[in-house]
Amino acid sequence: MLNSVQHLGSSLLGEILKQVQDDTSKRNLKHLWIGFRWIIDFLKGKAPMNRLKRLLRSRDFILILGLVLGLAWGHGARWTSPLTLPALAVAMTLSVMGIPGAIFRSPRSLLGPALSGIVMSYPVLGGVILGASFFLIGERSLWDGFVLVAAVPPGVAVIPFAYLLKGNGFFSLVATMGAYLGALVITPLMALWLLGTASVDPAKLFVIMVELILLPLVVSQVLVRTGASKRIEPLKGTVTNWSFFLVIYTIVGLNRQVFLDNPLSLLPVAAVAVASTFLLGWAIREAGKALRVEPGTVTSLVLLGTIKNYGLAGGLSLALFSKDTAVPATVSTIFMTVYIIWLGFQMKNQKDY
Numbered sequence: 418m419l420n421s422v423q424h425l426g427s428s429l430l431g432e433i434l435k436q437v438q439d440d441t442s443k444r445n446l447k448h449l450w451i452g453f454r455w456i457i458d459f460l461k462g463k464a465p466m467n468r469l470k471r472l473l474r475s476r477d478f479i480l481i482l483g484l485v486l487g488l489a490w491g492h493g494a495r496w497t498s499p500l501t502l503p504a505l506a507v508a509m510t511l512s513v514m515g516i517p518g519a520i521f522r523s524p525r526s527l528l529g530p531a532l533s534g535i536v537m538s539y540p541v542l543g544g545v546i547l548g549a550s551f552f553l554i555g556e557r558s559l560w561d562g563f564v565l566v567a568a569v570p571p572g573v574a575v576i577p578f579a580y581l582l583k584g585n586g587f588f589s590l591v592a593t594m595g596a597y598l599g600a601l602v603i604t605p606l607m608a609l610w611l612l613g614t615a616s617v618d619p620a621k622l623f624v625i626m627v628e629l630i631l632l633p634l635v636v637s638q639v640l641v642r643t644g645a646s647k648r649i650e651p652l653k654g655t656v657t658n659w660s661f662f663l664v665i666y667t668i669v670g671l672n673r674q675v676f677l678d679n680p681l682s683l684l685p686v687a688a689v690a691v692a693s694t695f696l697l698g699w700a701i702r703e704a705g706k707a708l709r710v711e712p713g714t715v716t717s718l719v720l721l722g723t724i725k726n727y728g729l730a731g732g733l734s735l736a737l738f739s740k741d742t743a744v745p746a747t748v749s750t751i752f753m754t755v756y757i758i759w760l761g762f763q764m765k766n767q768k769d770y
Contacts, residue, residue, distance in 0.1 A: 476654070486670075494673075501668075502736060511657045533721070538721060544567075549689040550564075565746070566745050570726055574757075575592075584713050589721070597630055625732075668735070671743070690752035691752060694753060701723070724757075
């Protein structure tokens with residue numbers, strides 16, 4: 418019946434447009450027809466539902482929703498706070514599920530990319546974060562937060578972003594994996610060295626590292642070997658994005674008063690985030706061009722040298738310290754999202770990108 422109504426409406430509109438000479442009236446009639454079709458599609462359960470499904474699977478929309486909802490209604494964050502570590506464990510497991518176990522069969526070919534991942538994530542990116550924080554950050558809780566940001570491995574988003582930005586996929590995969598294996602040693606050592614055993618309980622830190630890095634790596638390989646990963650694959654992106662939504666909403670919600678009441682206090686934090694993304698990314702790209710590194714590999718190095726696992730840093734901040742310590746991870750997440758969008762525009766506008 419709805420199809421008949423739509424066909425009849427289309428025929429009537431065609432006849433009316435033949436009789437109408439005024440351009441403004443024609444435009445108004447066409448707008449009316451668009452609205453009429455939207456209502457028909459809604460009644461048929463088509464277009465709006467499809468748009469809604471796409472929206473609820475969009476990473477950018479989900480991350481922005483977490484930020485906005487945390488600022489607008491952060492009262493629920495105290496209930497979601499205990500769920501941040503389990504949500505991160507799920508996200509980490511699904512994110513590294515695409516790493517094939519076969520890549521470990523030829524260790525010699527993996528050594529270069531793996532070491533590159535460690536160098537870019539720790540001495541390069543971690544060094545810039547700590548150096549900028551040393552000069553710009555005066556508050557102890559924010560310094561602790563940036564130490565944890567510097568200590569965590571690169572974001573697993575490096576792998577899909579490398580594909581989207583025409584980077585070197587294999588290099589990005591192995592480099593990220595190398596950085597995560599290195600994180601099992603580097604992250605606790607950095608945290609204990611820079612924060613001290615008085616601030617961080619070594620046993621608690623060890624347990625969290627096992628839960629959020631080692632266990633997801635093991636479980637992901639079990640899922641791959643048993644074939645369960647094939648059944649999970651269609652839902653992987655959506656579940657991962659909503660897990661990060663929970664983490665971002667919780668961190669922003671717990672710190673909403675800082676964002677709303679005293680946003681100027683976040684300027685030093687924002688300056689560190691800009692230095693470790695836009696400025697450092699530009700420097701890595703220029704160095705890669707000067708050394709004549711293959712463009713795809715340069716893109717991968719830029720991603721490895723500018724993206725940290727901010728969700729993991731935020732989770733560690735909440736588990737080891739307080740909500741104030743999670744502010745650097747939250748602000749850095751915002752700038753990372755903007756930076757990735759900017760990289761996409763750069764790629765489209767530059768032939769040598």
